[in-house]
Amino acid sequence: MDNSNVNRRGFVKACSAVAALAAASAGRLVQPAFALADAPKLKLVDKAGKPIKASALEVHANYLFMYPYVSTPCLLLRLGAATPRNVECKDAKKAAYTWPGGVGKDGAVVAYSAICSHAFSYDSKQTSFLTYSKARTQVSSHSRAITCCAHASIFDPAAGAKVVGGPATFPLAAVQLAYQTDSDELIATGLVGTALIDEFFKAYRGELNAQYGRGAYRAVVEGQTTVLPMQEYSKNVVQC
């Protein structure tokens, strides 16, 4: 119980900036069973360390940043249109939670953990398996969807990464984004949905140790996090 209380408090604090306003106007807001405790608040910056401007993000392009750990990638997308707000999603245990919706001037900027909720395939620096595509692809019969090419799980980025096809049974975890209207800047403030990072670490411990140094993959990103276009982040981008 202690943990869930902390989580809930963390969550409320984390997304109060974004969600509080919405809560006033929308009906029901359901807090997720999982929200990262002590979530770091990290400004999204470019390679030069300059804050990313939300309206400068290329529409329909795939961007990557690490959050909350140095080894856990997240997809950043600016979709073609404002997403619906306060979308009700269901986590792995079928518990409901509310995904607040896209941010930015156009309400179209979203971010999700790039670790597939099905079998933990992920976007590594070597190969990215989860990508967003505006166009309908050969394997995914959906346009404007995130597809994991390992087993063709398909997620809707405009609806909290709900599953729209394939073997996955629950959404990708969502990154809470705070948007600063005056500066057009983005801050990652939390991660909600289904907790997968422990299982992800368990599944890839050997690989992550080799890549980051023993245990170093568990370091939390500090200060700010760098956003890279997917082609720069990953040697191989697998779209299917």
Next chain:
Amino acid sequence: MTKRTDKTSETLGRRHFLKLSAGSTLVAAAAATGAMTTPAATAISGRTNRPAALPAAKGPRCVVVGGGASGATMAKYLKRENPKFDVVMVEPNATYMSCFLSNLWLDDLIKLETLQHSFTDAANANNYVWLQGMLIDLDRQKKRAFTSAGYIDYHYIVLAPGIDYNYASIGIKDPAMEIACAQKFPAGFKPGSEDLSIKNKLANFESGIFLTTVPTGNYRCLPAPYERACMIASYFKKNKIKGKVVLLDPGDKPFAPKAPGFLAAFHELYKDVLDYRPSTNIKSVDPMKKTVTTEFDTIKFDDAAIYPRVRAAKLIEDLGLSNPKSPQMEADIDVYKYFAKGDRTCYVTGDARPMPFSKSGNTSNSEAHYVAKVIAAHEAGKDIDWVSPQTICYSMVNATPEEAIMVKAKYDRKTFGFTDVQLDNKRSAALGKATHEWGAGLYRDMF
């Protein structure tokens, strides 16, 4: 029920034993219960008639027989669906070895370690017990499973024993010839020693014809014989072997959805190395003379991997669970809920199922997720809707560079035919990368 105490029964095989005791026990059981809903037990004595060395069950005990794509997934997800379940997986092999991805290993695209996994670690990570043993008999009235490591009393049992080969399907009826063919030219679809043998064959092959075959019926992994022919042909090319891969196929083209992708690879990549012969039925095989006789001619080969028709593992038949009308001796189960007719405690999954799903690792894995839910729901006094298994299947057709094709499909609720088919027959490096990750993801999910 008769009780056997004579020493000789200990050394008898399961089938012989059943034959010996079936007459008396079946009649006795029928008389005792009035109605025959479950076949009666055979009497077991000697070493197996002692409880298996297991801790006392802490909840409803679920025995999973088999540690393949179906059984390993089942053991893990039964425990996840209902943490009170006390799960025991009975699997005789010391190490898991994967059938899926194994063609890639033939051409050195992956290491052997990629295919091998530890049952010890899987059981430990997922809170079940792995009992290294083999199911010998089942008393479904007493709900007692007799294994080579002792008996286990169960609440639920899931049988996922996989396949056996039917050598009569390629004209081999003499047991001596069957063993000769199985040992000299193993099929390589029951992973382990068969696959190692084929790998050794390739390493030692110098010149001539390497014969591979496609079985009739619903065999394990429909695109695999074509992928394997590509991988062996690629190996020949890479290693400048003066030889040809001959692929005999009873069908008029490769596995239908992927036919264009395979035919393109055969034609564009392996024209000089691969001799694909469609519409060719094997009438007989002479493993001593190294010949295969088809409707058309007799082919002399230098080495081979001969894949006969498959059937549900003989265990299913031995336990009285097969449907005598099934041409591949598959299990007689409820086709939506997987339980043996009239027995909600005994389930059959994986490649021994009677539904015409693709007998593939991915199908079995996704099916096991669903059946684990079925059993957990039944335990909770609930029922759940049928969910189609998913078949997602990559085939590596080129090794330099690595390029693959893919198909994914679900199954129709009524006909069990393919539905929601998505295809990519244009071989690509992206799908080549996805092939590796597809397998890796399955291992992560199973173990």
